[in-house]
Amino acid sequence: xxxxxxxxxxxxxxxxxxxxxxxxxxxxxxxxxxxxxxxxxxxxxxxxxxxxxxxxxxxxxxxxxxxxxxxxxxxxxxxxxxxxxxxxxxxxxxxxxxxxxxxxxxxxxxxxxxx
Amino acid sequence: xxxxxxxxxxxxxxxxxxxxxxxxxxxxxxxxxxxxxxxxxxxxxxxxxxxxxxxxxxxxxxxxxxxxxxxxxxxxxxxxxxxxxxxxxxxxxxxxxxxxxxxxxxx
Numbered sequence: 001x002x003x004x005x006x007x008x009x010x011x012x013x014x015x016x017x018x019x020x021x022x023x024x025x026x027x028x029x030x031x032x033x034x035x036x037x038x039x040x041x042x043x044x045x046x047x048x049x050x051x052x053x054x055x056x057x058x059x060x061x062x063x064x065x066x067x068x069x070x071x072x073x074x075x076x077x078x079x080x081x082x083x084x085x086x087x088x089x090x091x092x093x094x095x096x097x098x099x100x101x102x103x104x105x106x107x108x109x110x111x112x113x114x115x
Numbered sequence: 116x117x118x119x120x121x122x123x124x125x126x127x128x129x130x131x132x133x134x135x136x137x138x139x140x141x142x143x144x145x146x147x148x149x150x151x152x153x154x155x156x157x158x159x160x161x162x163x164x165x166x167x168x169x170x171x172x173x174x175x176x177x178x179x180x181x182x183x184x185x186x187x188x189x190x191x192x193x194x195x196x197x198x199x200x201x202x203x204x205x206x207x208x209x210x211x212x213x214x215x216x217x218x219x220x221x222x
Contacts, residue, residue, distance in 0.1 A: 047211040105158040
């Protein structure tokens with residue numbers, strides 16, 4: 001059974017940092033591109049970014065709204081993807097989901113940026 | 116960036132109704148379109164990918180069509196469990212983008 005489990009969410013002050021993790025199981029993680037998508041309360045879905053596999057040079061891509069502040073990485077030995085979030089803004093407050101392409105999504109982790 | 120415009124943004128329908136949701140792309144995206152269903156407090160669930168391919172386990176009352184810039188999601192006979200919000204997503208080019216969503220409510 002495919003599982004994606006996000007962790008690391010919480011309350012952080014504006015300007016602060018947070019690192020989210022996405023633990024994967026049930027599929028060949030090392031061969032899969034992994035994405036992060038977020039959703040502010042009562043709002044729609046916003047793609048954050050993705051990291052490709054080793055075979056694709058771990059290439060990353062980001063939404064303009066987070067480029068330069070967020071970094072996606074992965075550790076294939078741990079079947080885990082990460083989202084490092086720096087210089088956080090109140091508008092980054094959202095539930096953050098990790099996804100394997102289009103088909104599998106985690107349950108999400110809430111990030112709240114507030115003073 | 117490719118913009119996806121969903122219509123309507125809100126839809127009120129009855130059980131048994133045929134429902135159609137449209138997603139228009141600001142430029143051609145071939146068939147690189149997915150449809151999702153989301154219920155409150157839950158992660159989105161993939162319904163359709165590659166514009167018209169039904170995801171395994173999804174009821175056959177859901178269907179998708181279109182290519183290029185205009186796409187539709189059709190629910191042939193709305194069931195009580197189908198009341199939810201639906202999103203389209205394009206994967207033709209980065210950044211990946213989503214439509215604004217269509218909320219389907221009970222009439």
